[in-house]
Amino acid sequence: MNNTTIESLISLKGINKGYKINNNYLPILQDVFLTIKTGESCALLGASGSGKSTLLNILGLLDSVDAGEYRFAGHDVCSATPDELAAIRNQQIGFVFQSFNLIPRLNAIENVALPLRYRSMKPGDARQRAQQMLAEVGLEQRAHHRPADLSGGQRQRLAIARALVGQPSLILADEPTGNLDPGTADDIMDLLISLNRAHDVTLVVVTHDSAIARRLNRQIRVTNGAVQELCPCPA
Amino acid sequence: MSRVMPGRGRSALLLMHDVSSSLRTLGKRSVLALLGIAIGSSSVVAMINIASNAAEEASMIFKGMGVNTFVAHLSTANEKRTPAYATFDAGQFRKAVPNLLNIAPTAYVGASVVFKGRSLNADLIGSTGELMDAMDLTLRAGRFMSEFDQGETYVVVGHSLAETLGAADEPLRTGDRIRINNYLFQVIGILQDRPDTLLIPIRANDSLFLTLNGMRRISPLAQIRNVIIRVSPDQEINAAATALVDPLKQLPGVTDVAMLLPHQLMDGMSRQNRTFAYLLLALGAISLVGGGTGVMNVMLMNVTQRRREIGVRMALGACRRDIRNLFMLEAITLTAVGAFCGGVLGIGFAFMYAHLSDWTFFLAPAALPLGVISTLGVGVFFGLYPAVLASRLQPVEALRDE
Numbered sequence: 017m018n019n020t021t022i023e024s025l026i027s028l029k030g031i032n033k034g035y036k037i038n039n040n041y042l043p044i045l046q047d048v049f050l051t052i053k054t055g056e057s058c059a060l061l062g063a064s065g066s067g068k069s070t071l072l073n074i075l076g077l078l079d080s081v082d083a084g085e086y087r088f089a090g091h092d093v094c095s096a097t098p099d100e101l102a103a104i105r106n107q108q109i110g111f112v113f114q115s116f117n118l119i120p121r122l123n124a125i126e127n128v129a130l131p132l133r134y135r136s137m138k139p140g141d142a143r144q145r146a147q148q149m150l151a152e153v154g155l156e157q158r159a160h161h162r163p164a165d166l167s168g169g170q171r172q173r174l175a176i177a178r179a180l181v182g183q184p185s186l187i188l189a190d191e192p193t194g195n196l197d198p199g200t201a202d203d204i205m206d207l208l209i210s211l212n213r214a215h216d217v218t219l220v221v222v223t224h225d226s227a228i229a230r231r232l233n234r235q236i237r238v239t240n241g242a243v244q245e246l247c248p249c250p251a
Numbered sequence: 252m253s254r255v256m257p258g259r260g261r262s263a264l265l266l267m268h269d270v271s272s273s274l275r276t277l278g279k280r281s282v283l284a285l286l287g288i289a290i291g292s293s294s295v296v297a298m299i300n301i302a303s304n305a306a307e308e309a310s311m312i313f314k315g316m317g318v319n320t321f322v323a324h325l326s327t328a329n330e331k332r333t334p335a336y337a338t339f340d341a342g343q344f345r346k347a348v349p350n351l352l353n354i355a356p357t358a359y360v361g362a363s364v365v366f367k368g369r370s371l372n373a374d375l376i377g378s379t380g381e382l383m384d385a386m387d388l389t390l391r392a393g394r395f396m397s398e399f400d401q402g403e404t405y406v407v408v409g410h411s412l413a414e415t416l417g418a419a420d421e422p423l424r425t426g427d428r429i430r431i432n433n434y435l436f437q438v439i440g441i442l443q444d445r446p447d448t449l450l451i452p453i454r455a456n457d458s459l460f461l462t463l464n465g466m467r468r469i470s471p472l473a474q475i476r477n478v479i480i481r482v483s484p485d486q487e488i489n490a491a492a493t494a495l496v497d498p499l500k501q502l503p504g505v506t507d508v509a510m511l512l513p514h515q516l517m518d519g520m521s522r523q524n525r526t527f528a529y530l531l532l533a534l535g536a537i538s539l540v541g542g543g544t545g546v547m548n549v550m551l552m553n554v555t556q557r558r559r560e561i562g563v564r565m566a567l568g569a570c571r572r573d574i575r576n577l578f579m580l581e582a583i584t585l586t587a588v589g590a591f592c593g594g595v596l597g598i599g600f601a602f603m604y605a606h607l608s609d610w611t612f613f614l615a616p617a618a619l620p621l622g623v624i625s626t627l628g629v630g631v632f633f634g635l636y637p638a639v640l641a642s643r644l645q646p647v648e649a650l651r652d653e
Contacts, residue, residue: 078566078647098643099570105646106568117563117650134568178567 025185025218026052026075031084033070044070046241048084052234054185057212057219059229061246062238069190071238072222076109076188077101089185106134110179110217112189112208116171118163124150124174125159131182149177153207169200176207180215187212189221193228205231267580285589287549288630291542292593293600296622298538299531300601303615306527319352319513320385321492322451323478323499326507336463336475336503338401339379347498350486355382356475357453358466364459365430366416366423373412374458375431377466377473385479386451393425393440400439401464406431407440411456429459432469436461449516452477474504488512535621542622543629546589550582550634554641561641562649574642575635582634583627590626594619 028050034043044067052058062068073079074086077093086093089108093101110131111117118127128146129139137145150156153173155166163171172192179187189208193201205228212219221232229235235246339356358377363370382388383395395407406429408416417423428435445455466473478499482491492510499508561574569577598614605612641649 073647076566078650079645099572102565102568102570102573105566111566117559117566119560119563130564131567134564134570134573182568 024051025054025089026050027085027087028074029085031074031086032082033067033074033079034082044241045074048241048243050236050243052218052220054218055212055216056234057209057232058221058234058236059232060220060222060236060238061224061226061229063224066238067241068222068238071243072188072190072220075186075220076111077105102134106131107182108185110176110182110184110187112172112175112179112187112192114191114194116163116175116195118171118174118178120163123160123162124155124166127163127174128178128181131178135182146177146181149181150174152180152211153177167200168196169203172196172200172204173207176204176211180211180217183215184217186218186220189219191222191224193223193225201228281585284549284553284585285592288546288586288589288626289593289596291545291549291629292590292622292626293542293595293597294593295535295538295542295625296594296597296618297600297604298597299535299618299621300598300615301604302527302531302534303618304601304605304610304612306524306531307613308610309523309527319484319486319488320387320450320479320481321488321513322511323480323492323495324509324511325474325476325478325499325502325505326509327474327504328506336467339463339475341379341381343501344495344498348482348486348491348494350483351480351491352483353381353385353479353481355379355385355479356463357382357477357479358463358473358475359453359477360466360470360473362431362469364412364416366427367418367421369416369418371412371415374454375466375469376453376458376460377463378460379463382460382479385481386445386453386455387481388445388455389443391441391443393438395440396460396462401462403462404434404436404465404468405439405461406436406465407442407460408438409442409454409456409458409460410444412459413441431459434465434468436465450511450513451479453479475502488514535617539621539625543625546586546626546629547633550586550630551637553585554578554634554637557638558641558649561638562644562646562651565642565646565649571639571642575639578638579631579635582631585634586627586630589630590623593626594623597622 028048031045031048031050032043033045034041036042048071050071060068060071070079074081077088081094084094088104091100091104093104096104119130122130125143125146128149129142132142132145133139147156147159150159153176155170155173155177158166158170158174163174166174172195176187176192187208192208193204196204208219208221209231211217219232221228223229237244237246336356336358341354344354345351355378360375361372362375364373365371376382378396380395380397380400383390388395390407391410391413393407396405408423408429413423416429423438423441425438425440427438429438430436442455447454447456480491480495482488489512492512496508496510499505564574564577597618601618602612
């Protein structure tokens with residue numbers, strides 16, 4: 017931790033990111049500055065191809081940056097080794113994907129317990145924690161179902177339980193309601209926001225739905241690789 | 252940073268739990284993978300074992316050949332003028348080679364023999380009493396010739412010949428008389444069945460053995476063509492053969508002596524063995540490539556289908572070592588079980604094949620280790636390598652579809 021001031025959870029300074037396609041450099045993010053404090057809830061808005069998913073992947077330490085400085089919870093992400101990044105993801109970040117990304121061969125409780133297994137928790141303890149987490153998202157009756165036996169909304173609840181089981185400081189959700197019908201989507205957003213409040217966990221949601229975005233503290237629009245705060249609401 | 256260091260002491264128990272649940276949940280796919288691996292492994296094991304059994308079967312022809320027996324082939328200048336020998340003095344050869352066990356000359360003519368009105372063509376072998384030990388013959392009835400029989404008209408009859416000459420109701424017995432040309436010979440012994448060997452140019456089963464003197468009665472010019480020699484096992488056979496060349500040349504009418512030694516045949520055998528070894532190597536290599544490719548495909552498919560899963564696991568905090576260990580243990584477990592089943596299957600197949608081909612079955616020492624280890628090696632490499640490659644990607648690349 018920074019010893020002078022209480023640092024923001026996320027601090028991006030002058031981030032650039034692009035991809036090389038057929039020898040042409042295609043910039044995705046250009047000179048992005050962004051600060052997010054612990055406990056905030058943020059919406060990342062933008063059209064397809066605007067770079068919002070790339071920004072989310074960088075925030076979640078799933079992708080590297082080409083230039084700039086990224087500090088996450090006091091760690092200098094740019095100088096960390098892949099295994100250190102894996103450990104930070106394991107302990108500090110929970111992911112909720114649009115397509116759920118559950119492991120189809122594992123049942124619900126095994127899927128939820130998976131992040132705990134990567135921090136050497138005993139299987140018994142991990143199952144117990146996973147069971148509690150399933151109860152919190154309302155899936156305690158489905159502990160031994162495979163993802164294929166669950167509905168879309170149930171799968172996303174399962175994914176949220178998996179994201180939360182390690183008690184992370186940040187939940188990153190990439191269009192979490194994109195594959196769900198409107199009613200279920202509302203339930204999922206309610207769940208995410210209530211968890212944000214109950215656990216004081218920072219929430220970043222990528223969405224193109226302004227109705228969803230309005231339910232969060234901050235709305236950040238990504239346009240052609242640049243970020244713009246729409247409604248800065250200091251926490 | 253220390254708080255977020257990856258868990259170094261992740262216990263083996265956890266890993267085993269992961270692997271067992273992962274294999275259990277692989278379900279049908281792991282059964283298919285196992286099948287592919289087992290077929291690959293069994294083809295290597297069966298191929299190598301069958302080839303070794305075939306090689307062994309081929310070399311059986313040379314088995315049972317005495318290694319301390321050899322044959323001297325005598326050439327004579329003009330057979331017509333030299334009269335046949337009445338006697339053969341073994342003593343002079345014993346002087347040249349002290350460890351000589353037996354030395355027996357053989358003269359040969361073909362003649363028609365008659366017993367109780369039944370007439371047959373037979374090989375007549377004129378020799379001495381030493382032939383029995385030199386050729387390692389055994390008697391069914393009576394006795395063999397001795398040095399005291401030189402003047403007698405005695406014969407010893409080979410097994411098949413005795414069977415053919417005698418009838419079911421009146422078999423040939425010792426004491427019976429056989430007519431050869433115009434002489435009557437008395438049967439003093441009948442030999443036991445004796446398969447032909449490559450080395451000794453006498454078909455014992457179809458031959459009639461008589462003394463050199465008796466031979467001279469039938470064919471006054473029959474020459475000694477081959478001398479069959481047996482030395483004691485501690486005797487250097489090449490030296491004995493060399494030492495005997497000169498004394499044999501002293502025999503009247505002999506112009507040249509050619510030695511037929513068992514190791515010349517052995518050389519032929521080892522050339523044949525070498526050919527078989529190369530064949531075996533080629534068969535083994537081809538089945539290794541074939542079986543290995545099968546195992547490789549199975550493992551590659553298994554891993555590439557799970558690239559996204561690798562990405563998810565990395566997002567959830569698995570470090571490279573976790574991915575590597577998981578896939579390595581899965582690959583080892585899958586290929587070990589597959590290789591074991593394949594080994595059993597391959598040996599079973601080789602046994603069936605040997606049984607159907609009337610070969611003697613034995614377990615080739617290279618078959619199981621080669622089949623099992625190559626399967627393990629190929630399986631683990633191709634099960635692990637793509638997973639390690641995937642774990643080196645940025646997680647977002649592994650997560651991306653295709």
